[in-house]
Amino acid sequence: MINLMIVDDEEHARLGIKTSINWEAYDICIIAEARDGAEAMELLEHHHVDILMTDIRMPEVNGLELIKTVNKQYSHIKTIIMSGYNDFEYAKKALKLGVSDYLLKPSRSQEILDIVLKLVHEIKEEIKQHAHINQLKNGFRESLPLLKERALCRLVTREDIPYEKLLSKVKLGGLSFPNPYFGLLMIQIDNYLFHQEQSGTYRSELLISGIKNISEETLSEACFCAVFEDQDVIILILNSDKKEDVSQLLPFIEKLKKNVQQYLNLSISVGISGIDKPINELRHAYVRASQALDQTFFMGYGKIIDYEKYIASNSTESTYPVELEKQIIHSILAGDECKTEENIRLFQLFLDKERNLKDQILKFTFNLYFSLYHLCTERNLDINVIFKQDFNDINQKLAKSNIENIYEELLGTAILIVKQLNEKKNTNKLIDSALDYIRQNYDKDISRETVANEVYITPGYLSLLFKQQLNMSFLDFLHKIRIEKACQLLSDPGKRVADIALQVGYNDEKYFFQVFKKYMGMTPKQFRNTTSSKII
Structure with a gap:
């Protein structure tokens, strides 16, 4: 009032x-x-x-x-x-x-x-207006943490990124990096899938949020840091004014583990890279910290793993074959089964060189598996059909396999992806051909059977494609095209409605009136009057 x-x-x-x-x-x-x-x-x-x-x-x-x-x-x-x-x-x-x-x-x-x-x-x-502005402001405030986390994630996980643009988004969230040297610390909840099954997704998210708060509070005593989450792993960007040896951070990481155990009753594992990289090499620090954290699969839970101590200095391992992975992904996307098999074979030959390093073989294999999984999610493929199991089961399976079995497993997975992608491409071509035919022949006496014959599929499969791809029936799409054309023709007052009905494919004027009113909410004459008044 x-x-x-x-x-x-x-x-x-x-x-x-x-x-x-x-x-x-x-x-x-x-x-x-x-x-x-x-x-x-x-x-x-x-x-x-x-x-x-x-x-x-x-x-x-x-x-x-x-x-x-x-x-x-x-x-x-x-x-x-x-x-x-x-x-x-x-x-x-x-x-x-x-x-x-x-x-x-x-x-x-x-x-x-x-x-x-x-x-x-x-x-x-x-x-x-005031309420709308407040709503926008509140929405913006609520989105800032997510915006900041996404920017931090891209800053760390992507290559060739627009650093200035991402840093401005991070700064918008109230965060800036004052120092020249960077490193990464990665934390995972030990046996996370078990906790998720026992506690549920909401409880698991609360646990991750709690670890983020504890880790940022604890590590900030040692250096400036920023925390974000990436696929259930907590990542801390460490920022220092000088190059830091990992040994100087160990007391703080031990304190972090103790605090998480005390306040959340959780065991965590930590992988860490040195604090010696400029900001444009954060991706390298991410890879190193990730590789360090991967060692928990072999070393057990509750460990703090320094990349330099446990990996770089203790092995003559070669780096992960990124270019070869790109070739595999490219051949899969191209739908080339032969080339995909050839590239997987090259990957096997690469693994053969590491025969004395079973851990490295498993790690590289899992890295490729993860990339294949990520490709499936990006392309909206049926992951259940392709992988048939979760990554924890795949880990166990690969750990008990020999190199030939690993090769067969990788090849079988890659070929399944190729087949699904090709099927999806063919489906898109079919539906596009059907739509083009309808758009060119809407004025003729066409039916579902007519169109199905034109694209060489059964009428039932055509109906399925319309439902899956367009979320509508064949008849709904045909009416939609015809009524859209009728609306254009009605703008000409010299054309009789009966003639327009025939022109867009309706032999029965009464049926045309019924369909038009169903889709437009008014009769053709009412539509013409409304359009005319707007023009005047």
């Missing part, structure tokens, strides 16, 4: 405004009346007023002085000045003060009501 205050030293004037209009019918309440500006200011302290209607000439505090004060203290209030013919100079001053409108005394009831309703409309529109 909108609250209106009337200020006038003449009681009969106030009474006339109050009683000559049924204010409640317009959802308006006369919240207060005052005899002059001084009394009005007292009442404003105790009542919420939306619209103030005031006379100019009043004892003690006149209307102009009242408006000045209201503008300063109650800027939301809309003001209406009432003046007689002899007060025109006062009225001009009032307009300069920013009054919303003015009335010339004596005023008819309808004039008063019209002005008040106009201001009511303005107030309601302002309320809507």
